[in-house]
Amino acid sequence: QEQLVESGGGSVQAGGSLRLSCAASGYPSSAYTSSRYYMGWFRQAPGKEREGVAVIDTGGDSSYYVDSVKGRFTISRDTAKNTLYLQMNSLKPEDTAMYYCAAGFKAYWHSPLSQSGFNLWGQGTQVTVSS
Numbered sequence: 001q002e003q004l005v006e007s008g009g010g011s012v013q014a015g016g017s018l019r020l021s022c023a024a025s026g027y028p029s030s031a032y033t034s035s036r037y038y039m040g041w042f043r044q045a046p047g048k049e050r051e052g053v054a055v056i057d058t059g060g061d062s063s064y065y066v067d068s069v070k071g072r073f074t075i076s077r078d079t080a081k082n083t084l085y086l087q088m089n090s091l092k093p094e095d096t097a098m099y100y101c102a103a104g105f106k107a108y109w110h111s112p113l114s115q116s117g118f119n120l121w122g123q124g125t126q127v128t129v130s131s
């Protein structure tokens with residue numbers, strides 16, 4: 001059974017760093033190198049909609065970021081370990097949210113940072129940034 005398990009969340013002061021990990025299991029290994037298979041990180045703060053933070057196209061390793069995290073966050077993956085990472089630097093209080101890992105096949109018309117096509121989700125890991 002396909003499964004995504006996040007880890008690495010926690011509490012940090014503004015300006016600090018955290019690295020989130022997402023271990024994927026149970027999915028056909030060929031999916032991880034398909035040009036249509038995407039993995040990504042989303043976040044949802046209390047009272048706000050879930051937003052795409054960073055997404056990677058596992059076939060070509062193209063990555064996409066929401067404007068608010070560009071230059072601070074880096075998405076990467078370890079194919080051998082089937083693990084997705086999100087390195088978060090220069091964290092700000094507005095980065096506080098529950099962070100979710102997601103995976104799925106996207107159609108060509110799906111925006112990379114949209115939830116469209118992501119049909120597998122992790123349970124989430126909390127990130128709290130204090131000022």
